[in-house]
Amino acid sequence: MNNIPRNDDDQLETRLRRALNSEAAMAQPAGDGLTKIREGIDARRHRVWWRNPALALVAAAVLGVAVGGLYFGSRDDGTTTLPPGTSSSPTVTSSGTSAPTPTTSESTEPSPSDTTPPVGYSGPVYVYYIHDDGESPRLYREIHNGAGTGSKAEAALRAMFAGQPDDPDYSTPWDNTRLRSYSVAGDTATVDLSKFVAVGSAVETAAVQEIVYTVTANDPTVKQVLLRVKGNSPPSGHSDWSGPQRRAPLGDVQGWIWILAPTQGATVSSPVQISGYGTAFEATVNWEIRKDGVLVKQGHTQGGANGEFGEFHTSVRLPAGNYELSALEFSAKDGSPIHIDTKNFTVK
Amino acid sequence: MSGTAESPAAGQVWDADDAVTQLYATQYRALVRLATLLLRDVGAAEEVVQDSFIAMHGSWRRLRDHDKALAYLRQAVVNRSRSALRHRTVEQRHAPAPLPDHASAEHGAMEALEREDLIRALHLLPRRQREVLVLRYYVDLSEAQIADAIGISRGAVKSHASRGMASLRLSLEQTA
Numbered sequence: 042m043n044n045i046p047r048n049d050d051d052q053l054e055t056r057l058r059r060a061l062n063s064e065a066a067m068a069q070p071a072g073d074g075l076t077k078i079r080e081g082i083d084a085r086r087h088r089v090w091w092r093n094p095a096l097a098l099v100a101a102a103v104l105g106v107a108v109g110g111l112y113f114g115s116r117d118d119g120t121t122t123l124p125p126g127t128s129s130s131p132t133v134t135s136s137g138t139s140a141p142t143p144t145t146s147e148s149t150e151p152s153p154s155d156t157t158p159p160v161g162y163s164g165p166v167y168v169y170y171i172h173d174d175g176e177s178p179r180l181y182r183e184i185h186n187g188a189g190t191g192s193k194a195e196a197a198l199r200a201m202f203a204g205q206p207d208d209p210d211y212s213t214p215w216d217n218t219r220l221r222s223y224s225v226a227g228d229t230a231t232v233d234l235s236k237f238v239a240v241g242s243a244v245e246t247a248a249v250q251e252i253v254y255t256v257t258a259n260d261p262t263v264k265q266v267l268l269r270v271k272g273n274s275p276p277s278g279h280s281d282w283s284g285p286q287r288r289a290p291l292g293d294v295q296g297w298i299w300i301l302a303p304t305q306g307a308t309v310s311s312p313v314q315i316s317g318y319g320t321a322f323e324a325t326v327n328w329e330i331r332k333d334g335v336l337v338k339q340g341h342t343q344g345g346a347n348g349e350f351g352e353f354h355t356s357v358r359l360p361a362g363n364y365e366l367s368a369l370e371f372s373a374k375d376g377s378p379i380h381i382d383t384k385n386f387t388v389k
Numbered sequence: 390m391s392g393t394a395e396s397p398a399a400g401q402v403w404d405a406d407d408a409v410t411q412l413y414a415t416q417y418r419a420l421v422r423l424a425t426l427l428l429r430d431v432g433a434a435e436e437v438v439q440d441s442f443i444a445m446h447g448s449w450r451r452l453r454d455h456d457k458a459l460a461y462l463r464q465a466v467v468n469r470s471r472s473a474l475r476h477r478t479v480e481q482r483h484a485p486a487p488l489p490d491h492a493s494a495e496h497g498a499m500e501a502l503e504r505e506d507l508i509r510a511l512h513l514l515p516r517r518q519r520e521v522l523v524l525r526y527y528v529d530l531s532e533a534q535i536a537d538a539i540g541i542s543r544g545a546v547k548s549h550a551s552r553g554m555a556s557l558r559l560s561l562e563q564t565a
């Protein structure tokens with residue numbers, strides 16, 4: 042490439058190099074990339090394993106690398122994607138020095154999902170639940186399997202109304218509530234319910250946001266949600282919910298500290314990858330691991346600082362056994378543990 | 390961005406999760422920038438890179454090696470950027486959302502103008518020429534690595550590069 046016989050090439054190369062570098066320097070990633078990647082990986086695992094984990098493990102062992110291809114059947118946004126490498130043979134010889142070739146065949150690329158909205162979404166969905174951290178009811182998110190005859194957001198709402206959170210600390214005040222209908226027009230989703238929550242003002246606000254966050258998490262084109270109860274404005278003794286509701290700011294409603302991994306009830310190998318999302322005073326997120334109620338390890342890591350939500354990651358070596366992980370911060374006021382999220386998990 | 394990441398210490402083997410964490414720490418930003426240069430859209434670039442990491446995780450069994458994984462990520466980012474571009478509407482492609490112009494304050498208006506002209510000209514090039522030039526002059530890949538990343542021969546890399554440079558020169562002369 043350096044043998045192009047033009048005198049001004051060096052100059053043009055230098056200028057191009059400089060232009061590309063300053064153009065690239067303007068691209069600042071949002072900062073939650075690793076969380077999104079891990080969610081994507083989890084969603085895919087969920088997709089393959091949720092029906093029967095034992096069977097899936099056997100299948101993985103029998104099929105070897107071929108099962109890698111199955112993961113790509115569906116992403117959490119409901120689109121179908123082919124991975125790089127799908128088209129290449131799963132048995133890769135070790136003679137080549139280059140990586141397996143991602144698919145370059147244009148005909149194998151998926152068609153964009155927005156031209157054909159998914160009918161009867163079945164797959165992982167984001168479901169928000171409520172947990173009172175001692176100060177206020179706040180939103181926490183889990184990945185569940187959704188299914189039904191409607192869109193992904195509708196499947197998520199059905200999972201929320203009909204199912205149970207994996208984490209026993211979480212709950213939803215929408216008990217015995219049924220989704221009568223779900224529709225989207227423009228950026229507004231209309232959610233018609235069989236009944237409204239009968240709770241205090243703070244929990245009611247959280248309950249409305251639970252629906253708004255769940256819908257918008259599963260359908261990013263929806264910006265606001267119009268709540269209806271049997272076709273009418275929600276009968277609230279606290280607030281006026283007759284207009285469309287948007288997501289409240291994270292700092293108002295979202296759990297201060299979420300543990301994203303391990304998930305509740307997960308079986309993992311050591312070193313255990315711990316990750317979460319949250320904000321804490323001076324970004325210090327503390328973690329504690331207990332076995333049979335006895336503290337066995339603790340430490341701290343950096344999340345988002347002082348109201349800015351960010352990821353945190355750490356890893357811990359643990360012998361096989363059952364554990365409880367807590368992520369929390371110590372109150373800047375009196376040092377007491379606050380904003381606690383906990384997960385039980387097993388190290389195999 | 391090549392060769393700067395730390396490989397696992399001797400005797401230590403990465404599993405797929407480790408690989409994602411480590412490569413994210415060392416390569417994510419550079420890959421997002423690569424995709425941004427191809428797409429002119431940071432948000433879309435991030436999605437492309439995230440999807441590439443997820444795919445890399447699924448293929449880790451066949452990679453098991455830092456350098457192969459990085460080569461795989463680059464291939465995936467180029468392929469997926471191409472696919473993302475194809476799915477954009479025609480109007481969007483011809484009027485890409487400009488990036489926020491932070492650099493102009495630092496570098497002076499003339500340089501910003503020239504950069505903008507060059508980048509605009511770059512995006513008017515045929516797709517493969519643009520990919521070759523970005524991989525050559527931004528990522529600093531060798532001809533062989535570029536051939537690998539795009540899935541073309543080294544000879545084709547050479548000819549795309551020289552045609553691309555010739556077109557850039559021509560369009561700069563026309564705008565000058």
